Structures are given as structure tokens and as C-alpha cells.
Amino acid sequence: MKTLRWAALAAVTLASSDALARDFNVPTVSVYGAIGVGSGDIAIKQNSTANFVGVMQVGPNVSTSIQQSGQHNHAVVGQIGQTTNATVLQNGGSNRALMRQMSHINNAMLGQIGADNRARLFQIGPNNLAGIGQAGAYNRALLRQLPW
Amino acid sequence: MKTAYLILGTALALSAAALAEPGSTALTPDGRGEVTQRGHTDKSAETDSKDSSMAQDKQAGQVTTTVRNGDNLASVIQSGDSGPVAKRIETRPGYTKLEQRSGNSRSVIVQSNDPADLPLDKLPPALRELLRP
Numbered sequence: 001m002k003t004l005r006w007a008a009l010a011a012v013t014l015a016s017s018d019a020l021a022r023d024f025n026v027p028t029v030s031v032y033g034a035i036g037v038g039s040g041d042i043a044i045k046q047n048s049t050a051n052f053v054g055v056m057q058v059g060p061n062v063s064t065s066i067q068q069s070g071q072h073n074h075a076v077v078g079q080i081g082q083t084t085n086a087t088v089l090q091n092g093g094s095n096r097a098l099m100r101q102m103s104h105i106n107n108a109m110l111g112q113i114g115a116d117n118r119a120r121l122f123q124i125g126p127n128n129l130a131g132i133g134q135a136g137a138y139n140r141a142l143l144r145q146l147p148w
Numbered sequence: 149m150k151t152a153y154l155i156l157g158t159a160l161a162l163s164a165a166a167l168a169e170p171g172s173t174a175l176t177p178d179g180r181g182e183v184t185q186r187g188h189t190d191k192s193a194e195t196d197s198k199d200s201s202m203a204q205d206k207q208a209g210q211v212t213t214t215v216r217n218g219d220n221l222a223s224v225i226q227s228g229d230s231g232p233v234a235k236r237i238e239t240r241p242g243y244t245k246l247e248q249r250s251g252n253s254r255s256v257i258v259q260s261n262d263p264a265d266l267p268l269d270k271l272p273p274a275l276r277e278l279l280r281p
Binding site for chain 2: 113123126127128129130131132133134135136137138139140141142143144145146147
């Protein structure tokens with residue numbers, strides 16, 4: 001009898017959570033962290049309500065591609081090498097991106113669409129190319145390019 | 149105690165002197181924006197928006213350009229190259245485009261309050277879907 005009662009309670013609980021999930025769109029969170037040593041590419045796509053990603057790469061030729069779509073998107077990228085490439089695209093309510101590159105050739109592309117967009121991009125090296133595109137009600141962009 | 153007041157007074161006097169630097173700040177007629185130019189002046193920087201402001205600062209080997217246009221703020225700092233700086237600033241209400249090139253450092257910042265300004269048709273389909281508002 002006890003087992004039956006527990007089973008019934010569990011069934012009700014599961015059914016309720018399922019109904020709630022369908023009615024209220026349960027928020028989801030995605031957290032990624034990646035560290036790469038040596039030449040290589042890292043590609044990350046996130047589609048949760050809140051997305052967090054951190055990437056650190058060290059190597060001769062390193063490349064990162066990040067796509068985030070959700071209410072809150074946060075991306076932090078650090079790259080050190082001979083040639084660094086990074087692309088970050090964020091689409092959502094609030095977007096935050098911080099990118100740091102240190103190499104002989106630095107390329108960075110950052111796109112943000114949302115109500116509140118904030119981007120900070122730092123490049124250290126003799127050859128720097130950076131593009132930031134922001135669309136939304138509130139946009140902040142800081143771009144700093146320094147020599148070695 | 150007196151020493152503390154003396155230090156505070158000196159700091160205030162220095163701050164006032166820094167603020168009173170001639171030609172450092174000029175308010176626009178409507179008082180909403182401001183144009184700040186220090187040192188280097190670039191005639192390519194033009195704006196037709198009263199709600200925008202630009203600050204350009206060229207110190208030894210460092211060029212800083214800041215454009216405020218309503219709720220858009222774009223700032224580019226480039227340093228290390230004493231050569232010529234190519235700069236292009238385009239502003240209209242709700243839209244800012246800042247391009248700056250100094251030596252081998254190139255930068256572009258585009259900001260818009262209207263997502264329809266994005267050239268989505270020029271992007272690959274995968275990116276287009278991601279960025280579609």
C-alpha cells in the first residue's frame with residue numbers, strides 16, 4: 001500500500017512538473033568552458049535562456065566561434081598565439097562579451113542583437129583587425145588595440 | 149588635520165584647473181550633448197545629430213575616439229603607431245559607425261537602435277537565422 005502511495009505521489013509530481021514546463025517555459029542555463037592548447041578551432045553554440053561561455057586558447061593558430069541565443073548571453077574569450085581569430089554572435093535580451101587577443105595577427109568579429117549590448121575587445125599585436133556590430137536599444141562598445 | 153585640509157584644497161584646485169582647460173569642453177546649444185576635442189583635431193569627424201558627442205584625444209602615440217549618440221557609446225583606443233590616423237565617423241539619430249585605422253590596426257564599430265539596419269541579406273543563411281530579431 002505504501003509503495004502504491006509513493007508511486008501515485010511521484011506520478012502526480014512528474015505530471016505537474018511536465019504541465020508547468022509546458023505552461024511557463026522553464027528557464028534553462030548553459031555553461032561552457034573550454035581550454036585549448038595548440039593550434040585548433042573551438043566552436044560553441046548555446047540556445048538556453050542564460051548562456052555563459054569561457055574560452056581560453058594558446059597556440060600558434062587558434063580560432064574560436066561562439067553563437068549564443070537566449071535572454072542572457074555572456075561570453076569571455078582569451079587567445080594567445082601567432083594568429084588568433086574569434087567570432088562571437090549573440091542574440092537575446094542582454095548580451096555581454098569580453099575578448100582579449102594577443103598575437104602577431106589578431107582578427108575579431110563581434111555581433112550583438114538585444115535590448116542591452118555591451119562589448120569589450122582588446123587586441124595586442126602588430127596587426128589588429130576588429131569589427132563590432134550592435135543592434136538594440138542600449139549599446140556600449142570599447143575597442144582597444146595596442147602594439148606588442 | 150590641517151594637513152589633510154591642505155591636501156584636499158590642493159586636489160580641488162588641481163581638479164578645477166583641469167576642468168577649466170581652454171577649449172576642452174563645449175556644450176551644444178540644446179545642452180544635451182557635448183563635443184570634446186583635445187590635442188589632435190580631425191576634420192573628418194562630423195555629426196549632424198545634436199544628441200551625439202565625440203571625443204578625440206591624441207597623446208603620444210595613442211589615439212582615442214569616443215562617440216556618444218543617445219544610448220549608443222562607441223570608443224576606440226589605438227596606440228603604438230605615430231603615423232597618420234584615418235578616421236571616419238558617421239552618425240545619425242540611433243545610428244553610429246566609427247571606423248579608425250592607425251598603422252596596421254583597423255577597427256570598425258557599427259551601432260544601431262534599429263535591428264532592421266543590419267545587412268542580414270549579405271550574411272550566410274545560418275548567421276542570418278541566428279541574428280534575426
